[in-house]
Amino acid sequence: MVLSVRDLAVTRGGLAILEGVSFDLSPGEALVLRGPNGVGKTTLLRSVAGLQPPETGTVTGAEDQIAYAAHSDGLKAMLSVTENLKFWASVFGLSDIEPALVAFDLTDLRNRMAGTLSAGQKRRLGLARLMVTGRPIWILDEPTVSLDVTSVALFADAVRMHLKGGGSALMATHIDLGLTEARVLDLTPFKAAPRTRQMDEAFL
Amino acid sequence: MSLWEYANPVKFIRTTDKVLPWVWALTGICLVTGLVWGFFFTPDDFRQGSTVKIIYIHVPSALMAINAWLMMLVASLIWIVRRHHVSALAARAAAPVGAVMTLIALATGAFWGQPMWGTWWAWDPRLTSFLILFLFYLGYMALWEAIENDDTAADLTSILCLVGSVFAILSRYAVNFWNQGLHQGATLSLDKEENISDVFWFPLLFCIAGFVLLFVALVFLRTQTEIRARRTRALLAREGQA
Amino acid sequence: MPELGKYAFAVLSSYGVTIVLLSVIVLVSFRRARKVRANLEEIENRARD
Amino acid sequence: MKALLTRDLMLAIRAGGGFGLGLSFFLIVTVLVPFGVGPQTELLSRIAPGVLWIGALLACLLSLDRIFALDWEDGSLDLLATAPLPMEGIVSVKALAHWITTGLPLVLAAPVLGVLLSLPIPAYQWVVISLAVGTPALSVIGTFGAALTVGIKRGGLLMSLLVLPLYVPTLIFGAEVARRGAEGLTVQAPLLLLAGISFGVIALLPFASAAVLRINLR
Structure with a gap:
């Protein structure tokens, strides 16, 4: 397209x-x-x-x-990495978040709370969110x-x-x-x- | 030349400038004749005594309080549909006038009811619905002040006006349900016999005309001011941008 | 002055309140109109020269 | 949409403030009334239905600005707007999440607090029923108010000024059901009207809230 x-x-x-x-x-x-x-x-x-x-x-x-990612990457500090990704996946009608975790090397941060991530990790999670949307x-x-x-x-x-x-x-x-x-x-x-x-x- | 011609702010100011002096003059004439005639030359009512003289301000102000909101509703609809700035600014200009009219209706209603009800405020359904209407006016005006961007403010206040009108009508009947009501029957109603006698009728007509003209004159004046204020902001924005 | 009887206070105060409120809204509107018009003219002149 | 609801509920639980806020305020208001009005039980029992309703209403009002504020600040409202979800759906889910985290607990807590105000026995069921039917309307109207003032800094006070007049019909009919229930009269008329308002509001107001949100996101 x-x-x-x-x-x-x-x-x-x-x-x-x-x-x-x-x-x-x-x-x-x-x-x-x-x-x-x-x-x-x-x-x-x-x-x-x-x-x-x-x-x-x-x-x-x-x-x-379109999948849009702004300055503030819309991540909820109180939710874990997987919960954040799962939420955005289901909003866009998908459910598979594994490839995104792998692509952005977040597999070992899987259950960490988004709030506890470093700026770089947060940004990577934001980009992983994009991938999960399938757009x-x-x-x-x-x-x-x-x-x-x-x-x-x-x-x-x-x-x-x-x-x-x-x-x-x-x-x-x-x-x-x-x-x-x-x-x-x-x-x-x-x-x-x-x-x-x-x-x-x-x-x- | 269709009515929408007046949506152009500059033309609106030019035409209202021509009309305004006449409207003010007419307002003065109607108000003075109506009030003087009603106050000095009408007999006392056999039941209510001289308090009936309050009719000459309570009824017109109550009428205007409701019609002001209706005018704002129509202006909001015009803004939403045709995006004419003048109608949005006219709605903004009319709100304080409507609020003052509601205040007058409330005060005169309380004064009028005091001898009959024995208390200053008896939570009578109609007076209470004016109190609620006054709250709607406050909310509407506050929302206009709270938003910087003019167009967003116009959009949001129009939607508030639409939603508010529905709830105002709902409250009107809820209040009736909530208290059986002490207000006297309709002063002006189409069926003749329930109407007040002629001697009170004519001065009241003048008073109503006076209040309506006063409202129109104030709204014209205030809308012009809103347009000029808007023009100032536009010039400053252009200056700032250059 | 018509004989207002015992309701004089109610009638007079309601007329008083009305006149006060109406004159407030009229005066405020005129004052604001004058202030905004002056402010606008000042900016227009500045923009012109 | 279901995901949005579960996420909001999880956030409300995790953030801890969600459930507790409305409930504790409701408790405080109900406890304050006897201090203000005096401990005579027959007076308290007469005003109990009204006090419970006003307490629930104010508790709802207090927790309204949290509905959009959190998502507005961290940008997820923008992202949600680009998602395939209809804005009306998002607004309705937000209202439902607010009702579950605030409205529902109030309905459950009302009888307990009724005891404090020596609520007459027949009134208990009617207070619960009227609140159950009325609080959804409070949440949906509140969401409209929250959407209106989401872009305004310190918009909380303004939102209350805008929302309270809209609460009047629901409050009148709700309290009327509770009061008539207390005196054992038939409650059918006010209850039907209360339900009518609630369903009407739930069905129509999200469209206005969605329109307002779109304007604010512009």
Whole structure:
């Protein structure tokens, strides 16, 4: 399933920050969105994931295909690793969490409470959550923040495995991801010219 | 030119500017004639004595308290369906006026009932439902203030208005069920004989017209203010962004 | 002044309350209108020059 | 959806606050009433049904902001929104989880606390029945209030201001059932009306709550 984004404009707090963004993401491909902090990477990802309606432009091929992982990876500290994964698996209608545990080397942390994990382990659990959803398109917001070098390598391997399996990944980051073969799209040229907020047009 | 033309804020301000002085003048005339006529030139009621004079403020204010909420309901629906900013801001502008009208209805109801019931507040079903309506007004206004983003605030308050209206009606009947009721029969009802006699009737009409016009004038004025405040925020946002 | 009899207090105070409340809402509305209008004009002038 | 329910229940148990919060508040309120009103049993027994209902209602109100706040902070609400679950389903499950963790314990605790207030004997069953029928409505209405104020910092007070007027019909009919039960009168009318409100609210309000949540997630 090809995810294609045509002439997307997104707003934050009503202010237009990105416009005219277009790209395609075909299976087996990874795309990294680069750009300085605040350029609108997160907002763009949220619009593509359908959490936030874009101001203009279309996102096609995203229906029920997307697994979204934000900064805060939505893990419950009071639940164990398996319970967290089992929950997200059943929410997406699946139940097999073993491959994810293996892929992210979490097998020995199986029964540890998510709250007691280190930042790197938590991030790996967050990514394992993505795998468990069985959704082909991964949307990752700053996936390698607070990860040490080995974890970044582990992350890169997991993404490559996902790509080999026919999945695709859309990532936003301003630090190295360890994914040399990924295509890079710099968002700075798409910065929206300052113009009135859509909701304010009627008043100006 | 369809009615939706007035949804454009700038045009709304221009047309209301032309109309407002007349509305204020009419309000003044109706209120003064109605109240003076009712207060000075109507006889006392044989049963209730002079307290019947309170009718000239209690009935119009009670009427406006309910109609203000209905107007807000319609404005909220228009906002949800057609996304016209003016209707959302008009609803926001009308809320305080409706709340004041409810307060007046409550106070005059209590004053009027005091000699009859012997107490200031007798939890009479109709007065109690006005008390509940007042709480709805407070909640509605508080929600507007609590949210920064204008559009989200308009959306959330409209939904609150819809849900609140259903519960206000529910409360209206629940309160009736809960207390057998001391309120006198309907002052204005279609069947003639139950109605009050003519001598009280005409001044009351003027008072009602006066209160309605006062409401309209206040809502126009306050909506203009909301539009201007919104325009200020928009300009500041554009300045901030440039 | 009509003879209000023993209910004078009730009638007068209800009229009093009404007049007070109405004038409060009217005055508040006018004052706010003037303040917002002035603030807007000030910003519009600044934006123009 | 079942997974969401089991997860919320597990969280409520593990976090410990879930069950205890509503119950302890209900106990405290019921204990305070005699201090305020005086120990005369015939007075207490007259107001007991109403006090139990108001106590249960306030206990429900207190634990409402926890419904969405936890998921809102750690981002799982966003993730849930991208999941295949319908938002109305998520909201209903959240309301059900709140009812199980807070509403149900109140229903079970009410007779015990009735003893403290020397509740008349015939009233016990009616207090339990009215609470059992009424508390689901309190949870669903409460979820609507929680959804409205989820994005607002320190929205707890505002939520109470918004939710309490919505509680009035349920409170009136619920307390009426309990009061009539105490005096041995027929309770059929208020009970049916109470049930009517509860079912109506359970059926319709989740749509409004879902719409509100979508707006807040924007």
